[in-house]
Amino acid sequence: MPCGKGTVPSRPAYLPDSVSLAQIVAVFVVQQRKKSYLCLFKQRQQTMGKLFSISDKPMVIAGPCSIESEQQLSETAASLSRDSRIAMMRCGVWKPRTRPGGFEGLGEPALRWIAAVKRLYPALPICCEVARPEHVELCQQYGIDAVWIGARTSVNPFLVGELAEALRGSGLAVMVKNPITPDISLWLGAIERIEQAGIDDLAAVHRGFSTYNNFGYRNNPLWEIPIELKRRLPELPLLCDPSHIGGRRELVASLSQMALDLHYDGLMIECHPDPDSALTDSQQQITPAELAAMLDSLKLRSHSETGPGDLRRMREQLDVIDTEMLRLLAQRMKISRDIGAIKRAHNMPIFQPQRWQQVLEHQMQAAREVGLDEEFVRELTEKIHGESLRQQEQTAPQTSGKQAQK
Numbered sequence: 014m015p016c017g018k019g020t021v022p023s024r025p026a027y028l029p030d031s032v033s034l035a036q037i038v039a040v041f042v043v044q045q046r047k048k049s050y051l052c053l054f055k056q057r058q059q060t061m062g063k064l065f066s067i068s069d070k071p072m073v074i075a076g077p078c079s080i081e082s083e084q085q086l087s088e089t090a091a092s093l094s095r096d097s098r099i100a101m102m103r104c105g106v107w108k109p110r111t112r113p114g115g116f117e118g119l120g121e122p123a124l125r126w127i128a129a130v131k132r133l134y135p136a137l138p139i140c141c142e143v144a145r146p147e148h149v150e151l152c153q154q155y156g157i158d159a160v161w162i163g164a165r166t167s168v169n170p171f172l173v174g175e176l177a178e179a180l181r182g183s184g185l186a187v188m189v190k191n192p193i194t195p196d197i198s199l200w201l202g203a204i205e206r207i208e209q210a211g212i213d214d215l216a217a218v219h220r221g222f223s224t225y226n227n228f229g230y231r232n233n234p235l236w237e238i239p240i241e242l243k244r245r246l247p248e249l250p251l252l253c254d255p256s257h258i259g260g261r262r263e264l265v266a267s268l269s270q271m272a273l274d275l276h277y278d279g280l281m282i283e284c285h286p287d288p289d290s291a292l293t294d295s296q297q298q299i300t301p302a303e304l305a306a307m308l309d310s311l312k313l314r315s316h317s318e319t320g321p322g323d324l325r326r327m328r329e330q331l332d333v334i335d336t337e338m339l340r341l342l343a344q345r346m347k348i349s350r351d352i353g354a355i356k357r358a359h360n361m362p363i364f365q366p367q368r369w370q371q372v373l374e375h376q377m378q379a380a381r382e383v384g385l386d387e388e389f390v391r392e393l394t395e396k397i398h399g400e401s402l403r404q405q406e407q408t409a410p411q412t413s414g415k416q417a418q419k
């Protein structure tokens with residue numbers, strides 16, 4: 014959204030309600046008198062002082078995983094700048110690749126294109142990932158507005174410490190993505206190191222964790238960790254990156270809705286004009302048109318609808334646990350079906366009383382250890398086991414063990 018001389022800019026969605034349109038126009042008029050070319054974004058910086066804040070309207074950051082060409086960047090910026098719900102564009106300039114040989118980003122030439130795009134769309138702040146102090150210096154040099162520290166960097170206190178020193182006094186706003194390991198202390202430590210370097214325009218980004226089993230996600234969301242971070246740091250804006258959690262574009266909408274239901278303060282979404290041809294993360298990127306349709310479909314629940322803060326947080330935790338239990342059950346049923354196929358191959362009966370006895374005893378012992386009511390656990394186990402046998406039936410032909418099934 015270019016804001017040239019003489020046109021009163023429209024109010025972008027990212028401005029919190031506390032700034033009235035009258036205030037914005039007043040600042041604009043004063044600047045017009047001074048023949049200033051300052052854009053609305055600069056006015057916002059002056060009025061609010063910060064890029065990241067907590068407000069009723071979640072902040073949406075969108076843009077390509079990586080900048081691949083000048084054309085791709087300018088096409089994306091043109092589309093995103095037309096959508097007033099997009100508060101900031103993300104661009105990958107240096108790409109941390111898990112394995113060697115992939116596209117590692119274009120580095121400084123991409124920053125030159127960003128600087129040109131910023132002249133065209135001065136109201137669209139731009140952020141990119143930094144992993145080395147030199148990256149911070151270059152970002153400053155090319156007028157980048159905000160940076161994020163990626164998951165492979167936030168995991169390392171030495172690297173975060175070096176970045177914190179480079180960021181000191183830089184004027185850059187900073188996002189700290191969760192470290193790849195599911196360790197809240199490392200995430201908190203990275204945030205604290207950045208904060209101690211005097212950066213107060215700060216946000217956390219939840220992008221999921223690498224775990225032994227990611228339950229069908231690229232990165233396991235483990236929602237309880239960001240919820241706990243929010244409980245400990247309620248003043249810190251928390252954004253969700255559904256693209257890197259899901260790893261597949263079909264999951265972006267439901268993960269975004271989950272984040273909004275959990276009252277996150279914003280979303281960071283990967284967006285590319287032609288996702289299938291993207292050089293990095295092609296399966297999880299969506300087009301600007303798909304992004305716009307997805308934003309249309311998201312529902313915002315107000316805090317008042319969901320009760321007092323503590324109750325809301327506890328309910329959120331219950332919802333997360335309930336979903337995780339279903340996910341685990343689905344995984345258990347898949348293993349059951351595989352077992353059914355093996356039984357069929359070996360001509361074994363589906364129901365094996367001795368095995369069932371073992372399962373039940375094991376669960377009763379576990380119930381006592383974790384302090385759950387034994388009768389409740391017995392009923393639950395019977396239900397799960399019954400469904401498991403039913404699933405095995407679907408893969409294995411009926412055998413004489415069938416009649417013993419509950």
Ligand code: PEP
Pocket residue numbers: 078105109142162163164165190220257
């Ligand atoms: C990215 O945002 O493109 C990225 C590499 O993120 P992460 O650090 O979450 O993997």
Ligand code: MN
Pocket residue numbers: 078079257283293294
């Ligand atoms: Mn990516």
